[in-house]
Amino acid sequence: MGLENILPTYHRSPTKLPISLNKLxxxxxxxxxxxxxxxxxxxxxxxxxxxxxxxxxxxxxxxxxxxxxxxxxxxxxxxxxxxxxxxxxxxxxxxxxQQHHGQIDKPDFHLLEDQARLRAKIETEERLELEQNQLKVLPKPMIPSSKSEAGDSRSTLSNGSFKKESDKNIVDQPKIRLPKVQGGDDVEPDIKAKRETVRKMMKHAWDNYATYAWGKNELRPISHKGHSASIFGSGNFGASIVDGLDTLYIMGFMDEYKRGRDWVEEHLNLTGVSSELSVFETNIRFVGGLLSCFAITGDSMFREKALHIAERLLPAFNTLTGIPHALINIGTGTSKNYAWASSGSSILSEFGTMSLEFNYLSDITGNPVFRQKIDQITEVIKKQEKPEGLYPNYLNPKTGRWGQQHISMGALGDSFYEYLLKSWLQSSKTNDEAREMYVDAMDAAVAKLIQKSNGGLTYFAEMKFGRLEHKMDHLACFTGGMLALGGTHLEEPLKSKHIALGKAITHTCHESYDRSNTKLGPEAFRFSDAIEAKALKSNEKYYILRPEVIESYFVLWRLTHDVRYRQWGWEAVQALEKHCRVDGGYTGVKNVYSDEPTQDDVQQSFFLAETLKYLYLLFSDDELISLDEWVFNTEAHPLPIKKVNPFYRSI
Structure with a gap:
């Protein structure tokens, strides 16, 4: 028998070609x-x-x-x-x-069984993931280093710097950080203790809301029940939850934040709800609060909720000019203006306070409709003749013409000017149109409205039909911080002029606090030969936990590091603790000039969103929510600056 008949046909010689193919x-x-x-x-x-x-x-x-x-x-x-x-x-x-006896083995049964079990396991995991609707959190943005080697694997540290996952020494690598959104203790023990006091105030306010009014819009801290202002319509939309979430996160209350976050995911839904809401308030509190949480945390649930709510505001823009109405029924889509607002006009501070939220929403969703609405408003405003360069508080959405000639840096006008400046800053100073409108508006306002009292106090007066009224609202006290912030980004001579003016107005607003019995400021104060920075009418003497004066303290502290602003802020903390704190939370007072003022039994949602947040940041390190990386909307919800802040998270 030949060798070829002995060897198996599948055998290959280790040194020669395979045996004859015909035989194989x-x-x-x-x-x-x-x-x-x-x-x-x-x-x-x-x-x-x-x-x-x-x-x-x-x-x-x-x-x-x-x-x-x-x-x-x-x-x-x-x-x-x-x-x-x-x-x-x-x-x-x-x-x-492995082969046996000249034949290829059949697949092992265990192998098939394990493959089937793996496939079933994967399918089960996918189904559970969908059913449980697990969190979709975007990763922290990776900031490339100019000196890093291509292909380096890096992991993000808690302080925002990067650590290479290799054995190489990176001591010489430059530190690259992400914006600081938590922590930020001041180095001074006294300041740290004051900040901790503010943190405890937030804990007290939030815990009582959670206990007595969870899911309601606001809290009645004395009555121990929920409260809702007319701006929220008839629904329970958890305004205090949405408004307070970013403050909780910044302060490090993660358990409370998690509970609020879960409520938003499970219960904040306007589908099928028939209720009449304020377009302005819904935008700055709900859309603004949700967008801030999205930017800070990367949780895409917040982006989707913000989009959900903003889309239901869009029918309010369906007017002949594109200037939105003030009120919208989110169930029917019908909208209208307040009957008292100068023959049904829209209000400057309301339709002019949409750009920060809407422009950002377009960038992070890829839906241009929100930015288009803002562009249309801007186009209409720019076409109008402005009396002496000033912006009246009313504009008719049908004709596009100004209504009653009332001009104010306070109620009805205030945040329109704020958003001109901050739209420019939010765009990383590329929105030249917003800058030009802001500078022109301030030139006119400073020339026509800025006054000085006999005692040397600088203030913004109001103008009605060409005549000055020497009254300044508490709401207008934000202008101290706004002017100083704008001044730091403008060139001379506006730079020095605006910063000095911001300081002077903030000083006046502090005087309105200091000259009251409670050391809290009135809703409005007047100037005459007889009085300075004091309220006259009973409906001007109340304080409802407003933040505008403290906001200016915070901004000016960050810009100047003048210790007086922290001292003034601490005075406000002490006054709040003495006159506004009750067992069930914090309440406003009806007369700041009374030694024992009557309390109004309302804990406003903006107390959580603004007043306490600004106080906390006032006693924090400058890197915590840095003014170089964030702009605050008019409800104190921080929004990232484009091209500067990697948390901008645009599509």
């Missing part, structure tokens, strides 16, 4: 070889036509799918053990798969 490919072997070739062809075509990543040709989902499968394999862990037969020593040495 006997009938069984040819059939087997045919099946193998057919299997390879099917595998190749299956890869092309049945894998969704290759079929669609989309690169990014392909990468995501690979990671998803990898994550599932990690979850399966020890359960995924392939029961492969052991290899013979000779075959291991020769680098060949």
């Amino acid at each position: 490919c006997r009938s069984k072997e040819r059939v087997l070889l045919g099946f193998v070739c057919f299997g390879l062809v099917v595998a190749c075509f299956g890869t092309v036509f049945f894998l969704p990543e290759l079929r669609t040709g989309i690169a990014l989902p392909s990468i995501n799918s690979v990671y998803k499968v990898y994550e599932h394999v990690q979850k399966v862990g020890p359960e995924f053990i392939l029961q492969l037969p052991p290899l013979a020593k000779d075959d291991v040495h020769d680098g060949k798969s």
